[in-house]
Amino acid sequence: MTLLVTGATGFVGAAVVRALLAQGQAVRVLVRPESDPSNLHGLEVETVHGDLLDPASFAPAVAGCRGVYHVAADYRLWVPDPAPMYRANVDATRELMRAALDAGVERVVYTSSVATLGHHADGRPADESTPSALSQMIGHYKRSKYLAEQVVQEMVQQEGLPAVIVNPSTPIGPGDIKPTPTGRMVLDAARGKMAAYVETGLNVAHVDDVAAGHLLAYANGQVGERYILGGEDLSLKQILTIVAHACGGKPPRVRLPVGLIVPVALLVEGWTRLTHGKDPLVTMDGLRMAKKTMYFSWQKAANELGYQPRPACEAIEDAVHWFHQQGLCDVAATGQKK
Numbered sequence: 001m002t003l004l005v006t007g008a009t010g011f012v013g014a015a016v017v018r019a020l021l022a023q024g025q026a027v028r029v030l031v032r033p034e035s036d037p038s039n040l041h042g043l044e045v046e047t048v049h050g051d052l053l054d055p056a057s058f059a060p061a062v063a064g065c066r067g068v069y070h071v072a073a074d075y076r077l078w079v080p081d082p083a084p085m086y087r088a089n090v091d092a093t094r095e096l097m098r099a100a101l102d103a104g105v106e107r108v109v110y111t112s113s114v115a116t117l118g119h120h121a122d123g124r125p126a127d128e129s130t131p132s133a134l135s136q137m138i139g140h141y142k143r144s145k146y147l148a149e150q151v152v153q154e155m156v157q158q159e160g161l162p163a164v165i166v167n168p169s170t171p172i173g174p175g176d177i178k179p180t181p182t183g184r185m186v187l188d189a190a191r192g193k194m195a196a197y198v199e200t201g202l203n204v205a206h207v208d209d210v211a212a213g214h215l216l217a218y219a220n221g222q223v224g225e226r227y228i229l230g231g232e233d234l235s236l237k238q239i240l241t242i243v244a245h246a247c248g249g250k251p252p253r254v255r256l257p258v259g260l261i262v263p264v265a266l267l268v269e270g271w272t273r274l275t276h277g278k279d280p281l282v283t284m285d286g287l288r289m290a291k292k293t294m295y296f297s298w299q300k301a302a303n304e305l306g307y308q309p310r311p312a313c314e315a316i317e318d319a320v321h322w323f324h325q326q327g328l329c330d331v332a333a334t335g336q337k338k
Contacts, residue, residue, distance in 0.1 A: 002026045002046065004065045006096070007072030011176045011183070012111065012168065014039035015211035016069050021045070023215065030061040030072070039175050052092035053084065058099040067107040068100050069214055073148075075141060077181050082140040089144035094151045097161055108163040109218050112149045114203065114228060114296050115142040117167060123201075125233060125297040128167070128226050149226075156224040164221035166214055169230035169296050172315040173207035174322035183319065189243040190320050190329045196254035197236045201293040204239065205231030206315035209307075216305040227305060230298035232312035242313050246320040247329065 003020060007013035008029035020027050021043060028046040031037070040047075050057025052072055062068060074088040093110070100108050118132035137143040155161040176183035182202070188194050213229035221227060234242075241251035301307035323329045 001066035002028045002064060003067050003069065004028045004030060004062055005069045005071060006030045006052075006061075007070075007111075008045070009035040009037055009039050010072065011039075011178065011180055012171055012207060012210055013069075013071040014175050015171075015173075015207045016071055016214050017043060017045060019208070019211040019215050020069075028061065028065060030057070036177055038177050052088040055092065055095035055099075058092075058096050059102065062096070062099045062103045062105065065103060065105055067105050067109070067218060068096070069109045069111070069218070070096055071111040071214075073111070073145070075180060077139060077141055079140055082144075085140050086144050086147070089141075090147045090151060093148040094155075097152060097155050097163065101155070101159060101161055106162060107218050108161065109214050109221070110149075110152045110163050110165050111214070112152075112165050112167045112226065113142075113145045114167045114169045114230070114294065116146045116149050117228070117296070119292050119294065123293045123295060125203075125295040127297045128228060128300055153224065162223050164217045164223060165226035166217050166221075167226055167228045168210045168213075169203035169205050169228065169298075170294070171207040171210045172204055172312075173318045175207065176319065176322070179323075186239075186243055186316065186319050187323050187328060189240050190247050190249075190323055192247075192249055194240055195252055197240055197252045199235070199237075199255060201233060201235045201295055202239065203230045203233050203294060203296045204312035204315055205229060205298075205309050206312075206318065209309040209315075213301060213305065213307045213309075216301070216307055220305045222304070225304075227301040227307070228296050228298045229301055229307065229309075230296045231309040231315065233295040234312055239312075239316065242316045243320055246317045 003025055005013055005017050005027060008017050009031050017027055028048060030048050030050045032051050033049045048061045050061050074085045079085050117126050118130035119126050134146055137146045149165060152163050152165060156163050170182050172182060172186060179187055210229045217227055244251040298307060
């Protein structure tokens with residue numbers, strides 16, 4: 001029987017689709033008519049048009065499906081109007097889970113985020129049991145994902161929803177067509193636009209490993225449990241250094257205190273609101289998040305799912321190479337000029 005994947009044109013969703021097809025699975029994708037279909041070119045999938053903001057599209061999409069991978073989300077770190085983000089990430093999750101229940105699917109894999117987890121002030125890697133609260137969530141994206149995860153957990157406990165939750169850390173790799181906020185950081189670094197860094201850290205995972213973790217969660221995960229799909233803990237300086245080496249460039253040498261960037265973030269956000277321009281490169285929420293080291297342990301996923309990610313440098317190098325192939329970088333991943 002068919003498996004439904006939401007968010008299939010996106011970065012992680014497309015990787016999940018590729019992984020399912022590699023297993024010989026029949027895949028149906030729920031996509032917005034206006035979405036960029038590039039990530040699905042050449043893939044044999046059944047396409048159903050719908051939208052997270054159109055709950056009426058969910059029942060036809062899930063009808064006849066054996067399982068659902070709900071990967072779609074409104075992933076932005078800055079929004080002038082947060083209301084649509086909450087409708088897409090919270091309300092739509094509730095309605096899609098209800099449609100899955102009504103259709104009698106055998107399993108749901110819900111893609112949450114490590115953004116919903118707590119953290120340790122001393123920088124130790126957090127895990128699935130690290131306490132967190134809505135009041136600790138920085139920005140509307142994190143708050144909306146926290147609330148959506150609570151919706152899924154409540155439906156598991158109260159309505160018997162057969163859902164497993166996965167919490168990807170920071171996926172990096174090929175196919176980041178938008179790109180995501182992290183992908184944009186890698187791309188800017190590859191273009192030589194990040195000569196300085198702030199003292200922070202991320203857990204970096206290859207997007208294809210994150211996708212593989214979704215399939216493992218479907219096959220081996222326990223209903224109601226959540227699993228961090230992570231990779232390697234790296235400082236921002238280490239990440240930018242790997243990007244520089246992949247491009248044959250120079251790694252950043254200047255460390256900027258977060259406080260020095262605050263006036264810039266305020267100015268950029270204000271200008272963006274005034275001009276209705278593109279999302280600002282620097283935001284106040286981003287700076288608040290940078291004060292916390294986002295390190296995580298994926299040991300539970302390894303023990304219970306069989307999850308094993310590759311080194312983070314491979315994810316970063318694959319991302320740089322892909323951006324170069326798309327004509328977005330001025331230098332090749334081999335370090336040779338175009």
